[in-house]
Amino acid sequence: MRPQPARANVAAWVGATGSLSARLARAHPPFSVRVLQQGLAPAWPGEHDSLGLPAQAPLLAREVILFGNGAPLVFARSVTSMQAAHGAWRAIQGLGTRPLAHLLFSRSEIRRTPLEWQWLSIEHPQAREIARKWLAATDRPWLARGLWMRHSVFHRAGQALRVAECFLPRLVAAWPPTR
Numbered sequence: 001m002r003p004q005p006a007r008a009n010v011a012a013w014v015g016a017t018g019s020l021s022a023r024l025a026r027a028h029p030p031f032s033v034r035v036l037q038q039g040l041a042p043a044w045p046g047e048h049d050s051l052g053l054p055a056q057a058p059l060l061a062r063e064v065i066l067f068g069n070g071a072p073l074v075f076a077r078s079v080t081s082m083q084a085a086h087g088a089w090r091a092i093q094g095l096g097t098r099p100l101a102h103l104l105f106s107r108s109e110i111r112r113t114p115l116e117w118q119w120l121s122i123e124h125p126q127a128r129e130i131a132r133k134w135l136a137a138t139d140r141p142w143l144a145r146g147l148w149m150r151h152s153v154f155h156r157a158g159q160a161l162r163v164a165e166c167f168l169p170r171l172v173a174a175w176p177p178t179r
């Protein structure tokens with residue numbers, strides 16, 4: 001059972017559609033993307049199901065931290081099949097530090113499933129992995145007792161890309177930004 005967001009704006013923020021990058025860039029300029037890793041990676045639980053893939057299908061994962069005004073704000077992990085990484089989602093290969101949003105919100109033929117979100121205690125294996133990567137990349141401990149994780153799946157030419165974004169509770173509680 002997901003704990004209900006503490007405040008209405010938390011639900012509004014975690015459930016906000018549109019580009020997260022654009023929202024952060026407006027509220028906390030300058031905005032930047034730091035790529036932690038991109039390439040063949042083991043799947044997290046549920047990723048193959050989200051993508052409609054068999055359990056052993058090789059996945060390409062892109063993990064980044066989004067920065068605003070010099071501070072780390074969001075950890076994001078996007079996954080797709082290696083086949084799609086050379087097919088409908090091949091543009092990810094050359095994306096570099098440009099936000100993935102460039103590929104997702106500029107094309108009309110891309111369809112996005114509704115956002116789903118959950119609260120993960122810091123004891124959850126994925127939360128522990130995120131906190132470890134966050135510390136290694138930013139030299140800042142996660143500190144919070146958990147995190148809000150949301151995900152949705154983008155479909156293009158019959159191939160799926162799952163995007164998950166993880167938010168610090170204090171960041172989410174202070175959002176959405178007024179600008």
Ligand SMILES: C=C(O[C@@H]1C=C(C(=O)O)C=C[C@H]1O)C(=O)O
Pocket residue numbers: 018019020021022033062063064066074076077078098099100101102104163165
């Ligand atoms: C999907 C978006 O792109 C953001 C940027 C990402 C990246 O560059 O890897 C991944 C997820 C998002 O937080 C968005 O801005 O909404």
